[in-house]
Amino acid sequence: MTDTSEATIQRYPFGDPDRLNLDPRYARLRRDEPLIRVRLPYGEPAWLATRHADVRTVLGDARFSRAAAVGRDEPRNTARQIQGGILSMDPPDHTRLRRLVARAFTARRVEELRPRTRQIADELVDNLLAAGPPADLVEHVATPLPIRVICDLLGVPVTDQDRFHTWSEAIVSTTSLSPERIQQYIDNLFAYMGELIARRRDEPTDDLIGAMVRARDADDRLSEEEVVQLAAGLLAAGHETTVTQIPNFAYVLLQHPDEWARLRADRTLVPRAVEELMRFVPLGATAAFARYAKEDVEIGGVLVRAGEPVVVSIPSANRDETVFADADRLDLGREVNPHLGFGHGVHHCVGAQLARMELQVVLDTLLDRTPGLRLAVPEPELVWKSGLLVRGLTAMPVAW
Amino acid sequence: MSMEEGQSGPGWRLHVDPTRCIGSGICAGTAPRHFGLVDGLSRPLAERVSPAQAVLDAADSCPMEAILVSEADSRRRIAPEP
Numbered sequence: 001m002t003d004t005s006e007a008t009i010q011r012y013p014f015g016d017p018d019r020l021n022l023d024p025r026y027a028r029l030r031r032d033e034p035l036i037r038v039r040l041p042y043g044e045p046a047w048l049a050t051r052h053a054d055v056r057t058v059l060g061d062a063r064f065s066r067a068a069a070v071g072r073d074e075p076r077n078t079a080r081q082i083q084g085g086i087l088s089m090d091p092p093d094h095t096r097l098r099r100l101v102a103r104a105f106t107a108r109r110v111e112e113l114r115p116r117t118r119q120i121a122d123e124l125v126d127n128l129l130a131a132g133p134p135a136d137l138v139e140h141v142a143t144p145l146p147i148r149v150i151c152d153l154l155g156v157p158v159t160d161q162d163r164f165h166t167w168s169e170a171i172v173s174t175t176s177l178s179p180e181r182i183q184q185y186i187d188n189l190f191a192y193m194g195e196l197i198a199r200r201r202d203e204p205t206d207d208l209i210g211a212m213v214r215a216r217d218a219d220d221r222l223s224e225e226e227v228v229q230l231a232a233g234l235l236a237a238g239h240e241t242t243v244t245q246i247p248n249f250a251y252v253l254l255q256h257p258d259e260w261a262r263l264r265a266d267r268t269l270v271p272r273a274v275e276e277l278m279r280f281v282p283l284g285a286t287a288a289f290a291r292y293a294k295e296d297v298e299i300g301g302v303l304v305r306a307g308e309p310v311v312v313s314i315p316s317a318n319r320d321e322t323v324f325a326d327a328d329r330l331d332l333g334r335e336v337n338p339h340l341g342f343g344h345g346v347h348h349c350v351g352a353q354l355a356r357m358e359l360q361v362v363l364d365t366l367l368d369r370t371p372g373l374r375l376a377v378p379e380p381e382l383v384w385k386s387g388l389l390v391r392g393l394t395a396m397p398v399a400w
Numbered sequence: 401m402s403m404e405e406g407q408s409g410p411g412w413r414l415h416v417d418p419t420r421c422i423g424s425g426i427c428a429g430t431a432p433r434h435f436g437l438v439d440g441l442s443r444p445l446a447e448r449v450s451p452a453q454a455v456l457d458a459a460d461s462c463p464m465e466a467i468l469v470s471e472a473d474s475r476r477r478i479a480p481e482p
Binding site: 056059060061062091092095098099102103105106107108338342344345346348350352353 | 423424425426428429430431432437440453454457460461462463464465480481
């Protein structure tokens with residue numbers, strides 16, 4: 001089954017996302033046709049991998065490359081190619097940059113931020129309670145919490161958040177912003193971070209940007225542009241994703257009242273619940289960051305030729321019934337949960353431990369403060385974002 | 401790269417703490433000649449290795465600090481950085 005004629009190439013994504021429902025055709029693909037030919041809105045055709053084992057191979061095996069995408073007509077969701085930066089690198093170049101920040105995001109370092117994060121969460125829930133009911137969980141809690149945490153960690157003034165929060169949408173936008181606007185926002189983000197880094201050089205600080213500036217000045221293998229891009233990427237990625245996942249988690253829990261009650265009754269389940277929600281929520285609305293085979297590799301019974309790009313569906317991998325028993329069921333007590341919600345391999349989310357901690361703190365805080373949490377509008381009235389790489393709610397009116 | 405594979409010397413010892421490893425695959429991608437995933441968790445392909453920069457990179461990139469690189473003889477810790 002390796003017919004690669006044009007006729008067999010399917011458009012991808014298969015359709016507009018429907019809330020947090022996963023298209024049932026992934027289950028069929030995992031069973032019958034684990035690798036298919038797809039065409040994203042722009043760029044050359046690609047293979048799409050849907051099984052857990054294959055997705056892990058494509059993301060983790062050194063025979064697949066991100067650097068090889070540079071100069072190719074990369075499968076993508078926007079007209080313009082956005083290449084360069086750490087996501088277009090392989091080891092050892094990738095490692096040179098990743099090491100600069102990885103030590104700030106270890107589980108141990110992140111744990112030190114938990115008390116402060118809980119304090120922020122409590123303040124934000126105070127605001128939520130004062131504003132309603134009903135009040136918007138997105139505006140009062142989900143948006144400001146990750147922004148305040150990443151600003152503290154990086155050393156970015158939180159008073160500038162309205163500006164860079166607007167610009168950050170550019171890194172997850174597909175059609176929500178015009179190509180010109182995406183470019184303008186990315187330029188703004190880089191210019192803002194460039195100025196901040198220049199100031200840190202004159203006035204050294206103990207935060208992560210201060211540490212990056214010192215590392216750059218001590219190591220001439222790091223260019224100024226690389227450091228600016230990396231810091232801007234952390235700032236933008238550091239909140240677009242968690243900001244979106246907090247309401248997604250709350251939405252899924254409210255759609256599963258038995259599981260929400262189970263969590264209320266046994267708070268020791270919170271860490272497992274976060275892993276299960278990372279698995280269950282199909283955050284990605286499309287595929288991005290194709291990996292190029294550096295040599296012929298057989299995956300899913302198909303020979304991927306050297307030079308061919310492969311994209312993956314992480315939401316599909318996370319529902320693979322050969323890995324997760326009763327994969328379509330939300331089970332907050334799931335013990336074995338090797339989900340790929342943070343990716344896999346060298347590009348595994350550098351902020352994964354931070355996101356986990358934030359999501360645990362938010363669940364704990366909501367369980368403490370709003371155990372009767374419920375939607376304040378009928379579910380069909382919720383408005384979902386569109387034109388983004390991720391699925392999420394524009395607002396989530398809740399009562400308690 | 402500041403250290404070449406196969407450099408002579410006392411050698412290093414690799415250990416992955418299976419209770420900390422989350423199977424992120426970062427080490428296997430960073431140092432594929434030194435780490436591999438077995439049943440979803442990382443294992444060194446050999447316990448004693450010649451000094452290599454990729455091994456330090458892997459240990460310093462692990463979010464769980466699950467990889468310990470030490471001098472084979474003295475057991476002095478080399479990576480991760482504290």
